[in-house]
Amino acid sequence: MTESMTDSPPADGVVVDGVARSFGSVHAVRQASFTARSGSITGLVGPNGAGKTTLLLMLATLLRPDAGSIRIAGIDPVADPVAVRALIGWMPDTLGTWSSLSPRTALTTIGRMYNLDVQAARRRASELLATVGLTHLADRPARVLSRGQKQRLSLARALVHSPRVLLLDEPASGLDPAARTELRALLRRIADDGATILISSHELAELEVISDAAVYMSAGLTASSDALTHAATTTRQWRIRALGDAPLATALQQIGVAPENIATDNRGTLVSVTGDADAAQLLSALVAAGTAVTSFAPAVGDFEHTFLDLTKNSAADQHPEPGPEGAAQ
Amino acid sequence: MNLFRGLGLIIGLELRQRVRGVAWYVLIGVFVALVAIVTLLLWFTTHTWSTDGADGAGGWLYSLIIYFVLLLGTLATPALSGNAVNGERDAGTLATTQVTLVSTTQIVLGKFVAAWIASLAFLVASLPFVIVAFVLGNLDVGTVVVSFLVLAAELGVLAAIGVALSAIVTRPLFSIVLSYLVVAALSVGTLIAFGLLGSVTTSTATETYIGFEADEYDDATGEPIDPVCQEPRTHTYDVPRFDYYWGILAANPYVVIADAAPGGFDTHGTPTNLFSALSSGVRSLQTPPVLDSVRDICNGGAPGATYLADQPTPEEVHDAAVPSWFVGLGIHVLVAAGALWWAIARTRTPAKRLPTGSRVA
Numbered sequence: 001m002t003e004s005m006t007d008s009p010p011a012d013g014v015v016v017d018g019v020a021r022s023f024g025s026v027h028a029v030r031q032a033s034f035t036a037r038s039g040s041i042t043g044l045v046g047p048n049g050a051g052k053t054t055l056l057l058m059l060a061t062l063l064r065p066d067a068g069s070i071r072i073a074g075i076d077p078v079a080d081p082v083a084v085r086a087l088i089g090w091m092p093d094t095l096g097t098w099s100s101l102s103p104r105t106a107l108t109t110i111g112r113m114y115n116l117d118v119q120a121a122r123r124r125a126s127e128l129l130a131t132v133g134l135t136h137l138a139d140r141p142a143r144v145l146s147r148g149q150k151q152r153l154s155l156a157r158a159l160v161h162s163p164r165v166l167l168l169d170e171p172a173s174g175l176d177p178a179a180r181t182e183l184r185a186l187l188r189r190i191a192d193d194g195a196t197i198l199i200s201s202h203e204l205a206e207l208e209v210i211s212d213a214a215v216y217m218s219a220g221l222t223a224s225s226d227a228l229t230h231a232a233t234t235t236r237q238w239r240i241r242a243l244g245d246a247p248l249a250t251a252l253q254q255i256g257v258a259p260e261n262i263a264t265d266n267r268g269t270l271v272s273v274t275g276d277a278d279a280a281q282l283l284s285a286l287v288a289a290g291t292a293v294t295s296f297a298p299a300v301g302d303f304e305h306t307f308l309d310l311t312k313n314s315a316a317d318q319h320p321e322p323g324p325e326g327a328a329q
Numbered sequence: 330m331n332l333f334r335g336l337g338l339i340i341g342l343e344l345r346q347r348v349r350g351v352a353w354y355v356l357i358g359v360f361v362a363l364v365a366i367v368t369l370l371l372w373f374t375t376h377t378w379s380t381d382g383a384d385g386a387g388g389w390l391y392s393l394i395i396y397f398v399l400l401l402g403t404l405a406t407p408a409l410s411g412n413a414v415n416g417e418r419d420a421g422t423l424a425t426t427q428v429t430l431v432s433t434t435q436i437v438l439g440k441f442v443a444a445w446i447a448s449l450a451f452l453v454a455s456l457p458f459v460i461v462a463f464v465l466g467n468l469d470v471g472t473v474v475v476s477f478l479v480l481a482a483e484l485g486v487l488a489a490i491g492v493a494l495s496a497i498v499t500r501p502l503f504s505i506v507l508s509y510l511v512v513a514a515l516s517v518g519t520l521i522a523f524g525l526l527g528s529v530t531t532s533t534a535t536e537t538y539i540g541f542e543a544d545e546y547d548d549a550t551g552e553p554i555d556p557v558c559q560e561p562r563t564h565t566y567d568v569p570r571f572d573y574y575w576g577i578l579a580a581n582p583y584v585v586i587a588d589a590a591p592g593g594f595d596t597h598g599t600p601t602n603l604f605s606a607l608s609s610g611v612r613s614l615q616t617p618p619v620l621d622s623v624r625d626i627c628n629g630g631a632p633g634a635t636y637l638a639d640q641p642t643p644e645e646v647h648d649a650a651v652p653s654w655f656v657g658l659g660i661h662v663l664v665a666a667g668a669l670w671w672a673i674a675r676t677r678t679p680a681k682r683l684p685t686g687s688r689v690a
Contacts, residue, residue, distance in 0.1 A: 023683060058679070060424075060428055061428060061678060061679050062424055062427060062428065062678045062679060062680065063678075063679055063680055064679040064680060064681045077679060078679055081678065082430060082432075085428055085429065085430055086430060088428070090425075092421060092424060092425065094421035095421060096420050096422035096423075096424070096425055097422065098342070098346050098422055099346075099420075100345070100346045101342075101345065101346055105345075109338065109341075109342055110425075110429060112338055113330075113335075113338055113426065113429035113430060113431045114429055115330060115430055154425075157425060
């Protein structure tokens with residue numbers, strides 16, 4: 001169980017080893033093991049009910065794991081929750097706001113709960129309100145905030161004490177595209193300062209843009225490296241666009257691509273290819289055949305492909321979880 | 330985090346968001362209006378009594394005000410405190426507080442103190458009328474001080490039970506209803522239990538009656554002439570044994586306040602406020618009924634009701650009996666402290682067991 005602990009864990013990172021947690025007969029997390037390094041953003045990928053929220057609750061010192069060990073910057077959250085709380089910023093998936101308090105009061109109060117003095121807490125609140133773009137609403141009661149604005153307030157709350165480890169549960173849901181871009185830039189800045197960031201989401205394209213590494217989770221299990229290798233070598237579709245549809249179809253036929261591996265959609269021609277080497281070969285063959293290729297890319301992102309492949313395999317391997325929505329309960 | 334700093338933060342937060350609402354001021358306004366009406370009516374009915382200032386109705390008015398505060402406190406406190414913890418859990422703001430450096434103990438105790446402060450507002454709002462009661466006269470300072478303190482303690486017990494239930498029970502509606510049931514059990518349930526148990530448990534009492542016969546009566550005085558005593562006659566009947574169960578009433582908050590208040594009797598030993606009237610009544614229940622009584626109206630040839638002589642005054646009954654208020658209050662405080670302890674254990678994180686159907690966040 002402590003094998004992965006022996007090869008020097010990152011000083012500031014998150015190390016999860018063999019963690020399990022069940023609620024009665026519902027096994028929300030069966031076996032989770034991964035490492036999130038400091039200075040990087042790690043995506044926690046999985047379908048609804050995979051156990052992501054439960055895992056984050058254990059990391060956030062709110063739930064006690066049934067088995068396994070967690071180290072946050074080397075500290076065990078079960079043995080010393082207070083020390084861990086000083087280090088982590090947690091943004092929950094449920095948007096809780098004190099509806100009668102203004103965002104400024106709420107953030108100042110939270111700052112004081114982290115032992116900041118009144119002046120420092122007020123300064124920090126103003127700073128964060130500007131960072132998340134809520135300054136114009138800072139003194140209105142929080143009940144007037146929209147979902148996206150509450151989301152930003154929730155993020156600001158997680159950042160009040162400049163935590164070294166950030167645990168974000170679906171931080172981008174409810175945000176407009178511009179706010180998502182800002183969120184990405186903000187998180188990248190925080191990670192570049194040396195913080196460890198763990199983001200859970202099922203919005204894979206979004207997560208893929210921002211993450212340096214990914215942890216895949218399904219039915220309470222984090223994916224093993226074998227499963228990931230398998231996913232990387234399975235067949236996936238590549239979308240090809242060229243000047244003129246007819247020359248592309250002809251070229252594919254000439255190269256010898258089986259017709260059952262070719263499909264078309266409104267955005268181009270889809271060709272099933274196994275592995276990156278085959279894809280490279282296909283591209284050079286097309287170019288050699290004189291096709292004017294304008295776009296050649298995987299039809300789905302890496303995260304989505306891996307995720308779909310893992311979900312397919314785990315569904316084949318085991319019975320699906322009963323009542324997946326109860327997993328975080 | 331420093332215990333008092335965390336407590337102060339939670340109390341401030343609670344008072345700002347839970348209490349400071351329009352509904353709260355309406356409630357206080359209704360309370361003030363009610364007490365004002367009672368004061369006015371008592372003033373009109375009693376200011377004519379007082380000829381020399383010694384028998385003013387200030388004591389009655391004061392004790393009524395205090396019972397009003399207790400009544401409104403028992404009605405409002407469960408509503409204000411009964412969802413303090415589970416309501417925040419439902420709103421998703423409990424967990425975000427628990428991941429800060431404020432401890433679970435500080436959260437639960439802070440909510441308790443805030444609920445207590447809120448219920449003490451009734452006591453503060455009643456202060457002008459207490460002054461009116463002093464003007465009416467016949468009010469003992471000792472009575473005022475003790476009943477104020479005991480009332481404050483009882484309101485604290487109610488606040489503690491409400492907050493604790495909100496942490497122990499998952500659903501806010503359920504915990505509020507349960508808090509009301511606890512209040513009802515203490516205020517009304519003790520009376521019902523006492524009455525029923527006392528009536529069910531009976532003893533057989535024997536009374537010996539000695540009458541007299543006389544042929545002639547004096548026309549002027551109505552006294553019998555040459556009365557002859559009859560043979561004693563006995564008959565038996567069942568008497569309820571309330572003296573076995575008076576301890577149940579000690580758990581009633583109204584009785585606790587009444588029993589704790591000192592003084593409240595005039596020179597004839599009769600009560601001058603509701604507290605002494607109630608507590609001398611309750612304490613008289615400690616005396617077992619006389620199971621073997623003699624009613625001798627013949628009185629050895631000089632007929633009269635001398636057997637009725639030497640009945641103790643309410644003050645004598647009051648002072649001779651065992652005071653029970655500190656037992657009642659002590660049990661209340663212990664229950665409240667135990668409930669808070671359970672609430673803290675139940676809310677502590679990292680959580681090992683979660684109540685079914687609830688989530689940490």
